[in-house]
Amino acid sequence: MSDTQTFFESHFPGRRSALKREVLQTALSLFNEQGIEATTIDQIKTRCETSVGAIYHHFGNKEGLVAALFFVSQDAMMQLTLTYLEKASTVQGKITAVVQGYIDWVTEHPELARFQFQARTNVAKSGHSDALAAKSKARNRALLDSLTPAERNELLKIYPPDLILSLIIGPAESYCRAWLAGRVKKSPAHYRELLAQAVWKSLS
Amino acid sequence: MSDTQTFFESHFPGRRSALKREVLQTALSLFNEQGIEATTIDQIKTRCETSVGAIYHHFGNKEGLVAALFFVSQDAMMQLTLTYLEKASTVQGKITAVVQGYIDWVTEHPELARFQFQARTNVAKSGHSDALAAKSKARNRALLDSLTPAERNELLKIYPPDLILSLIIGPAESYCRAWLAGRVKKSPAHYRELLAQAVWKSLS
């Protein structure tokens, strides 16, 4: 499962969702190529060979389409991190899970990751801002919730909780952004281990 | 120099630039409040009590206004980092300079920093994309250029050059983004030292 098509097929299965899948897939491409505001419903409709009415029937409006894309993507990313976290037993293992979960998600679904970066602001300013805030908070708690009280105390001894997340995810996110923007060529996947190690060292 | 008004006064001095300053200041606020595309020339004109013609006279078009704001801001940020770098003599000192230069810039000019994050994509897709690429590259080289050949070899021994920048700036950038978005309350300035230390540890 490493491309977007199979991603949508597994999240919106069945023949009845065929149009929904195609619209999401097309919108994703156009949003990334041209930007969200620069992409028109008409362009999407033309590429999908459907009608504007059908798009509005399924997603309400453009904002709803953006939100649907954003949340399905964010949820899947969260899911991957949780899977990794469950397999880890030590503190280092859990931090590595978060870092590598992030990297693996981005490299497996670069289109979705690219979209998330640009869509966050839109969603935050839309009617779905509450849902966004709730999910963001949940994501931030995932790591801390997976730790035992003892582990948590140990980790928070040096750095305040607010900072922890930036120390852990910051380097990976920075490199992933650069890669998605084409500013660096080597895939973040090549640096999975290096990044996890560096983060671990920074926290000792 | 801790607010935006004095910033514009020092970068566009004189009575003749008064309107230019006011337009930039107003545009900055509106862009941050509503987003760049959502802000209209008419709104800017109304808040400045000037005319659309005057704005076009000074900035050519909307894209030009965004670019002016973006580059003056990015140049000043680069300048601050260079000042810090000049004062540093050791490798650790230089890395600290980059991290703290970044943090200090953001906390001194949060409005400009916020704008830079959202404007980058716009500028990259505009006619000024070359200027953007050139300046980004320059910024990336500033640190490496300040090192002696020996220091450089030492630093690049473990981590490839592509990764270095993300390891250095990633944590600070991540925290600053969270702060500018209101997701964390404590100013990055409180963590100047902690962040620089963490980065240094991660590179050893």
Added chain:
Amino acid sequence: MSDTQTFFESHFPGRRSALKREVLQTALSLFNEQGIEATTIDQIKTRCETSVGAIYHHFGNKEGLVAALFFVSQDAMMQLTLTYLEKASTVQGKITAVVQGYIDWVTEHPELARFQFQARTNVAKSGHSDALAAKSKARNRALLDSLTPAERNELLKIYPPDLILSLIIGPAESYCRAWLAGRVKKSPAHYRELLAQAVWKSLS
């Protein structure tokens, strides 16, 4: 029979017409609340918990729904006036019948009356304009047809026939419009006698 529900039950009796009645009732409310053009088939469908297809099955199209509502309402109003006219024997009695028939209809079915005022234009511009013209003419003749030749001559001595109807129905209609629009509070029913008397005086 003083509310709209029983009105529809008596005009569309039986279990098979249940949906038809509910659609008419709902459409009537929405048309009055929002206006005819502002009301969508979808809104009606949602309130009735039925499907757009069912509405089209029963009424053909939106225009047909408006016309059905208009004509059933207009026919009932005409019927009431005719009943009153049959009971009257003198000229004054017949004029009183027309005035009070009108007032009683409006106060018994304010929703239907309100709808008639706004729908007349729509129906006139629709494919049902012929039916509208025919029924309007019939209504206008009802009074004159009920008079004996001698009575007719007497009534038309002073005022030309074109004017008669406006003199008779004008005051009541004016007050009823004001009441239906909420511009006056007292029900037209309070002024049944006063209005009939005033009209009679004006014709002497």
Added chain:
Amino acid sequence: MSDTQTFFESHFPGRRSALKREVLQTALSLFNEQGIEATTIDQIKTRCETSVGAIYHHFGNKEGLVAALFFVSQDAMMQLTLTYLEKASTVQGKITAVVQGYIDWVTEHPELARFQFQARTNVAKSGHSDALAAKSKARNRALLDSLTPAERNELLKIYPPDLILSLIIGPAESYCRAWLAGRVKKSPAHYRELLAQAVWKSLS
């Protein structure tokens, strides 16, 4: 001054208002021909040989255009009635003034009168409903305010104030509506005196 063109010229004088006048004139015609909702901004623009932007520049939006047309028309009508009222000295004279002021307005500006009938509902449901309510109240008070206390007492002896207005204006309004809709042929102007007399008789 008996056609619409000179009406607009006197209410929006000068070369700078030429476009405004033409838009109002054109909108009036189209609204009456096709109805307000059925008329599009594009149709108006095409007939005026102007641009949609210009229309929005002058009137804000379609609702604003309807309101402008409605209020300028209603104000002028009110003005005519006030002129007539000032010249009258007896109660009968004042009532005649109201009746004939109404009739003269309608026959001098049938297009505007026709428009007022259909636009009232729109304006009432628009953002200008307050202005409408205020002006309607003012119109209703014009007659009563022009009476001396003694005259007022005399007039209100038999009929309550709410009813008075309907008795006075009802017959004329009813006939004018019929004339504007083409249901009767003879101009209301032919019945100026008859209508005023009939109303006076009804009030004795």
Added chain:
DNA sequence: AATGAATGAGCCTTCATTCAT
């Protein structure tokens, strides 16, 4: 009879930009 997904023409409105004054 009932359903509701799909259609697509058409509407209102916005807004960057120009240019005559």
Added chain:
DNA sequence: GATGAATGAAGGCTCATTCAT
């Protein structure tokens, strides 16, 4: 240099209507 009326392409969205199931 300044002004703001005018332009008009383009966009998001609505909604009556159809039709396969």
